[in-house]
Amino acid sequence: MDEKLEHDGESSFRSGFVTLVGRPNAGKSTLINAVMGKKIAITSNTAQTTRHRFRAVLTRPGFQLVMVDTPGLHKPHDALGEELNTSALKALEDVDVVAMLIDASKPIGTGDEWVAEHVRGAKAKRILVITKTDLASADEIEKQRLAAESLADWDGVVEVSAETGSNVEAFVDLAESFLPAGPKWFPDDMDTDQSLEVIIAEFIREKILRSFREEIPHAIGVVTDELEYVRAKDMYRIFAVVYVERESQKGMIIGKGGSAIKQVGTQAREDLEQLLGCKVFLDLTVKVKKNWRRDLAQIRRFGYGEGL
Numbered sequence: 001m002d003e004k005l006e007h008d009g010e011s012s013f014r015s016g017f018v019t020l021v022g023r024p025n026a027g028k029s030t031l032i033n034a035v036m037g038k039k040i041a042i043t044s045n046t047a048q049t050t051r052h053r054f055r056a057v058l059t060r061p062g063f064q065l066v067m068v069d070t071p072g073l074h075k076p077h078d079a080l081g082e083e084l085n086t087s088a089l090k091a092l093e094d095v096d097v098v099a100m101l102i103d104a105s106k107p108i109g110t111g112d113e114w115v116a117e118h119v120r121g122a123k124a125k126r127i128l129v130i131t132k133t134d135l136a137s138a139d140e141i142e143k144q145r146l147a148a149e150s151l152a153d154w155d156g157v158v159e160v161s162a163e164t165g166s167n168v169e170a171f172v173d174l175a176e177s178f179l180p181a182g183p184k185w186f187p188d189d190m191d192t193d194q195s196l197e198v199i200i201a202e203f204i205r206e207k208i209l210r211s212f213r214e215e216i217p218h219a220i221g222v223v224t225d226e227l228e229y230v231r232a233k234d235m236y237r238i239f240a241v242v243y244v245e246r247e248s249q250k251g252m253i254i255g256k257g258g259s260a261i262k263q264v265g266t267q268a269r270e271d272l273e274q275l276l277g278c279k280v281f282l283d284l285t286v287k288v289k290k291n292w293r294r295d296l297a298q299i300r301r302f303g304y305g306e307g308l
Contacts, residue, residue, distance in 0.1 A: 018065060234278045
């Protein structure tokens with residue numbers, strides 16, 4: 001943290017906050033993981049995958065780039081959706097750069113225009129990021145870029161594929177070029193401001209999102225109930241609760257003879273052991289919390305949206 005102490009009127013160290021916004025599934029979390037070179041944000045094809053607004057911290061010689069991941073902006077259908085939108089829009093305030101992500105493989109629609117309207121009002125540098133270029137042809141990417149460039153006055157444009165790694169460093173370079181001189185806001189070894197309990201809950205929820213369809217993913221909330229490191233065994237003991245809204249959903253999540261929840265636990269444990277670097281004992285319980293998505297107090301108890 002020596003750079004923070006060197007304030008002789010001008011510092012060569014640069015730091016700042018970059019908020020990523022876009023429609024659901026625009027690729028925000030995937031891009032953050034690609035930039036960080038590791039998985040810290042969950043991903044799936046389900047809308048509202050990201051429910052927490054959190055920061056990913058990239059520290060390199062000369063700069064610290066703090067990326068703010070946000071829920072996808074969308075037309076809300078319940079209190080949860082409204083809270084997630086509020087969280088995403090608040091992330092546009094008091095940041096140095098706003099990066100709007102647009103999927104190269106999908107036509108620009110009213111949802112993108114609505115997001116762009118809020119981006120235009122942000123008091124920050126604006127970057128246009130065309131994502132998922134691996135899923136589109138060169139002609140499609142060019143057309144998407146031209147259409148997206150008309151949405152706002154952009155300070156920079158970059159086309160990336162987080163899946164292949166194409167131009168991920170170009171995105172970092174572009175964002176870094178707009179950072180002001182400033183201190184290290186976070187320690188060198190800090191990758192994210194999410195607590196370990198939240199990361200664990202999110203990794204579990206990701207496996208459910210990828211295993212179930214229809215109404216189940218949206219009805220899921222996960223809480224890490226207990227977390228203990230057993231030094232003698234070099235092992236974490238984790239007890240987590242999966243909440244659903246109806247008894248019928250509980251039955252589906254558990255599965256016949258507990259087969260479904262066992263599979264979720266096995267998949268989540270593999271990710272958690274890689275994350276934690278040791279063996280993991282994971283116990284999952286499924287409970288019903290009726291209509292929790294319509295209960296703002298419950299939403300915030302889960303830590304979603306602005307209830308962080």
